Amino acid sequence: MTDDGPRPVKTTKTSLAIVRAVRDGHGATLSDVAGRLDLAKSTVHNHLHTLVDEGFLVRDGDTYHVGLQFLPFSEHARNRNPLYSTARKRVYSLAEKTGNEADFIVEENGRAYTLEYAIGESTARGFSGSSPFRAGNRFYMHNCASGKAMLASLSDERVRAILDRWGLPATTDHTITDESALFDELETIRQRGYATNEEELIDGYRSVGAAVTGPDDDVVGAFSVGGPAYRMAVDESSTREIAQVLLDEIDSLESELPN
Template structure:
């Protein structure tokens, strides 16, 4: 009989500290101890080890994420064979639309932004409402790229993702009912792309389409988005951007497959 693996508590504590330092954009030992409800001596030992290994740096009394993480993130991103060709098309989409564009992939039921670009009309005035940055992680049910990828997956795969992560709301427009989600995914399949109308974050809209391999496997998605004052979701605009996304995906698939 195979033993069920158990999480290593010390490792989880170190990772929780790193996330807290990142989310706080720097934190002191006392801040971290209070935030995670840990003894200062425990926090001190973990911080000392993380600094010694280069994953955190200390500036005075404040700890920050260290550059030692950089090669790990770059390695994870570059090992995806679609990244380099998709990156070029993300910038093309941003320039063609003047909005924000990104390339997103799914891993373990969550979505990750591998590349993000802004168009000329947006450059220099990036909206604070934008949720996208390279490396950001999202749920799949409340963003356009995520819904597009879910719609291209089998029902069993979608249910396994919902069972693991649930359908947590991030705005009052987020889909939180499983039946409503499956109804929406069917509409996405018919249309060919998905729309996020302030479901991920208030004041932000996007349109996304899934990228699939010749054998039907979901390998990523493109999306174009922006703040509501600049990003319309009327039928004409939505269809135009949706068609542009699908054209870029067809061109990418022709190049790769």
């Protein structure tokens, strides 16, 4: 049997799975990890010690936690995006103007990453203890407003590649799980210039999103404004109102970009 293409490095995948298990469990012991991943304790033992040695995990008694060594890498990645510092301020501005939650998201490898997040009234910019929207979170493209806005600005070819890679997993009853339905939706988004999310990601959460395009009409990211359904009125005029605030902010941002 001949190999096709590059052979995945299993040991690395194991180490990463261990870190993921520690994160998802909000801390975990050796036995927790071994049990969850079905690995021998001795195996996990070696991995854990290696990861601690490298700083990617920290040991506190017998529980392990995600280490701060991820920071130098994540900040490097974040700052590599030329829009990041500008977009940050826009997120704060959007949150204040609308009194809702606002975030800036970019696409990488077919997934959406929140680079910055803010709540309107809150003084804790960029931070929210347990919000699913805090900075650093990763989403699918098809079930959030900014994700759909970005998809709408990509070529059908790239959209299809993304769908092939990640599928259309449902997170609520309203998630679009049908490919042709999604393409219809993307067409609508293109026509009206912004995307909406009607509880497709989380029950009770609505949002409006719009993409930022660079000088060559390439998508560089997307902003969205959202909040609980009871606060974000469903009627078309208030949605359009929010969308207008978004689009104005983006226009202002795009005019600042080098071209």
